[in-house]
Amino acid sequence: MKKLLFTLIALAFAAAPSTAQQPKLTIYTYESFVSEWGPGPKIEAAFEATCGCDIEWVGIADGVALLNRLKLEGKGTKADIVLGLDTNLTAEAAATGLFAPHDAATTPMTVPVSWSDPIFLPYDYGYFAVVYDTQVLKDPPKSLAELVDGDPNQKIVIQDPRSSTPGLGLLLWMKAVYGDKAAEAWTKLKPRILTVTPGWSEAYGLFTKGEAPMVLSYTTSPAYHMVAENTERYQAASFSEGHYLQVEVAGRIADSPNAELAKKFLAFMLTPGFQDTIPENNWMFPAAATSTPLPEAFGKLVQPVKTLLFSPEEVAGKRREWIDEWLAAMAR
């Protein structure tokens, strides 16, 4: 016991911050970005090799929690950069007044929409998609309409838009395709929904356990199974109406004492040093060129025929109303 205690105390001292003279760049991001299999550690090594600085990551549950943390901290935030918001959150984030323009050249950017946001800069993107199990579902839906009208015995697991980013993504996808008739479409889809989980992990867990042959996820999900598990069993269904887009962005804090360093990092974000880590660590599409071609598996993924995306302002203004509409349609 004494030995253990001693070890713990020793560990606590060893873990105390080193007093290096290098400037420190504090980046708030979501947790999975900085986990040991996320892109964070590799990006840190690549950037620190050139900047003469020290990156300190602060991992916070997810994009939404990230924004809330910022709202709570306000002007006193320790963040120099916030990385991991998506376009559904940028309007609210900009409204906090904490962010400054990114000032980076957007020419290297390869996101599938035109980008005019002066504050937030994309670093990767992905499309929401229905992922299905080819061993169970021989004839997957080819459109959102087919999903809505299809056999109610073939179930799908979705996420709750009140607590999850993909859940909100499907809500917006349905809204983009069905507009005013979205509530009706939800009522029709309802018998097909096995359950609505609070987050992506629960839904994907149920799906891979075989509880339902379909789950709401990303077009890039099959790439993980191909690369890491060497199986083509799980595939994304291509929908004729197009797929809803999620663009992940970063921005810098206006009052940061490390403004120059922060700008440098945002510019670095669109170089291969950063982008190379995205496909196989974040399982998203890079937002700019990588030094080597994308992994072979990415070439086999669904290419959306059309990209669907609401403006950040529209989402911020209507989200509440649309969620209420969803609740009313689903709880009936």
Added chain:
Amino acid sequence: MRLSASLSFSLILVAIGAGLVPVIAIGFGQGYELSRLFDAYFFRVVTFTIVQATLSTVFSVLFAIPVARTLARRQFPGRGLVLRLFALPLALPAIVAILGIVEIYGRSGWLSRLTALELDIYGLAGILIAHVFFNMPLAARMMLVRLDQIAPESFRLSAQLGFGAGAFWRFIEWPAIRETLPGIASLVFLLCAASFATVLTLGGGPQATTLEVAIYQALRYDFDPARASLLSMAQLALCVPLVALTAAAAGRLQHAPALRAKARRFATDTAFSRLADGGILAVALAFVFLPLIALVLAGIGAPFAWSAIAGAMITSLFLAGGAMLLSLLLAWPLANAAARGSPLLTRLLSTAALLAFIVPPAVLATGWFVLALKAGDPPHLAPLLVIVMNALMALPFGLSVLTPAVSQSAARHDRLCAGLGLSGFARLRLIDLPVLARPLGLAAALSFAISLGDLTAITLFGSQDLTTLPALVYRQMGSYRLDAAAGSALVLAVFSTAIIAMAERWR
């Protein structure tokens, strides 16, 4: 003892106030809109919360009574292990337990394959199965502690009077169980009312929404502290009277003076009672252990991420151990005060202990976070906050085990101790610790288990430098690494069983 009870009581109130007040204050800054709170959605959510929590409680408790009685009556090889494993569902993060349950009862689960039916548990059925899985073992263990305290004289006397099993139940066992019911029922009710991931995942859709979900949404997605604090108030207003009501319905504690003779049961055994007990035991074991077995099978061939697991294990041990200690330190004076105070005081104290459970942890955490920022965000505060929050969450468990035990011991020993002039540490060492070792061990084990399984506090305050086993499991699941997550979950299960066994062995 009075002094330390007041201290412990004030600490709890301060901790809760520190959480609630800043959130309410932010809410005032944004302005309250009462009309938007009490809408049809709100009432539907409240109704559902009450219905599912009531049903879950009734089923858990009704199932627990025969299980506890059988476990008290029967000795069989492996009984000790069964009891220890009964604390395990508490220590598992909801998602791990849910996947285990689905493996048994799901559409492609064992039961569906065995019966060639496609069971559909998503809806109230799934919620109830999961809640009974979490809470029946807990309730049974708490009842068992009380049944084990039945005075040896009662057995002798009932044998002399020729009591059959029926009379023994009516005059001895049922009164003992009845004493424990209010505490157990309110605890289980609150656990189910505050259930979040289970309700959403197995509930089938937003028609299964609890107040806790609404609070979470208000605080996270809408960042609407005003709404969140009003909803928390509603949760308080809903739960406190219910808790008080069950406390009022409690039978008075009965204290039969007892010599500390070894309890010996004089068997009233028949072939039928053997069969019945065997049946009850088989059903209970299957119900609790099948999902756990599924968990083991899923994890056993998994790739174990040992370096990450080892780090998370140390963090878990440190945080859950700290929370357990703090929780017992808070519970001990409260239990003593409640045991010797008026019934009103007893009720007040046990309700106060439940407060930390009724006010959603997400709200508490937000308030604490705001205060910590105001204080200049002192470093290394995060682990401390996790420990305090887990200790508060574990407090009702410890207290509902300790209070009946302490009050019984008080009735037996207070006069003796007064006569001998025993008090303070000497009394603790000579009387309380030896006599109360069993309930203390259980209180410690339960507190440890609930802290170990916590995903709420660690999600709110954790970071990549502060990762517990449940946080690791959840993070692995969130990065497609479901097989690695199954491995970590298995380690978590084995680890917590070992610690629980140690906590209980210490007597």
